[in-house]
Amino acid sequence: MGKLDGKVAVVTGASTGIGLASARLFAREGAQVFLTGRRQAELDAAVRSIGRSARGVRGDIADLADIDALYEVVRDEAGRIDVLFANAGGGSFRALEDIDAAHYAATFDVNVRGTLFTVQKALSLLRDGASVILTGSTTSVTGTPTFSVYSASKAAIRNFARTWILELAPRQIRVNVLSPGNTSTPGWHGLTPDKAANAAMQKMARDATPLGRLADPDEIARAALFLASSDSSFVNGIELFADGGSAQV
Numbered sequence: 001m002g003k004l005d006g007k008v009a010v011v012t013g014a015s016t017g018i019g020l021a022s023a024r025l026f027a028r029e030g031a032q033v034f035l036t037g038r039r040q041a042e043l044d045a046a047v048r049s050i051g052r053s054a055r056g057v058r059g060d061i062a063d064l065a066d067i068d069a070l071y072e073v074v075r076d077e078a079g080r081i082d083v084l085f086a087n088a089g090g091g092s093f094r095a096l097e098d099i100d101a102a103h104y105a106a107t108f109d110v111n112v113r114g115t116l117f118t119v120q121k122a123l124s125l126l127r128d129g130a131s132v133i134l135t136g137s138t139t140s141v142t143g144t145p146t147f148s149v150y151s152a153s154k155a156a157i158r159n160f161a162r163t164w165i166l167e168l169a170p171r172q173i174r175v176n177v178l179s180p181g182n183t184s185t186p187g188w189h190g191l192t193p194d195k196a197a198n199a200a201m202q203k204m205a206r207d208a209t210p211l212g213r214l215a216d217p218d219e220i221a222r223a224a225l226f227l228a229s230s231d232s233s234f235v236n237g238i239e240l241f242a243d244g245g246s247a248q249v
Contacts, residue, residue: 022224067117081126094146094149
C-alpha cells in the first residue's frame with residue numbers, strides 16, 4: 001500500500017529536476033499526478049517516464065491563463081486536489097548594480113506571483129485536509145552574493161506559508177515549505193553554463209555543505225513525500241530544510 005493511494009497530486013515545474021523526481025515518487029506511492037512545465041517536449045518525456053498515472057499540462061505559472069487551464073483539466077479529470085506541490089520557480093545571478101526592472105519582474109512574476117496564484121486558484125479544488133507544499137530555498141535565510149532578487153522571492157514564499165495556515169485553518173489544509181540545498185538539477189547547473197564556472201560553483205557548494213556533496217533530486221522528493229503524506233499530519237507551517245546542513249551552520 002502506497003503512502004498516497006487514491007490521492008490526486010498536482011506538481012508544477014515537473015518536467016525535470018526536483019519536480020519530476022517528486023512526481024515520479026508520488027505516482028509510485030499511488031497518486032494520480034498532474035504535471036506542468038513550460039517546454040512541451042520535456043513535459044511529454046516526463047509523463048512517459050512516469051506512466052499511465054501521469055497527465056501533463058503545458059503551462060507557465062507566470063501566465064495566469066495557463067494556471068486556469070491547468071485547473072480546468074484537473075477539475076474535468078479528477079475533480080479535486082489532495083496534494084499541491086507548488087514547485088515551479090527559477091532565478092539567475094545578477095549583481096546589485098546590474099539589477100534592472102526586467103530581472104526583478106522575471107523572478108518575482110514566477111516565484112512569488114506565480115506561486116500565489118497557483119495556490120489561490122486551486123482553493124476550490126483542494127480537499128479539506130489537503131497538503132500544500134511550497135518550494136523555498138536556503139538562500140532565503142543565507143546571504144548569497146549576486147542572488148539577492150531570487151533570495152528575496154524565496155523569503156516571501158516562507159511568509160506565504162506562515163500566513164496561509166491561519167487563513168486555511170478552518171479547512172484543515174496544511175501548508176509547508178520545502179527548502180532544498182544545492183541539488184544536482186538541470187536548473188542548478190544552468191545557473192553557470194560555463195564548464196569552468198560550473199565546476200567552481202560545485203566545489204563551493206560542496207565546501208559549504210557539511211555532508212560535502214550536492215543533493216540528488218530523489219532525496220528532495222522523499223522530503224516532499226513526507227510533507228504530502230499523512231506521515232506529516234500534524235506538521236503545519238514549517239520550513240523543512242533538505243540541505244545537507246548548509247544553512248544550519
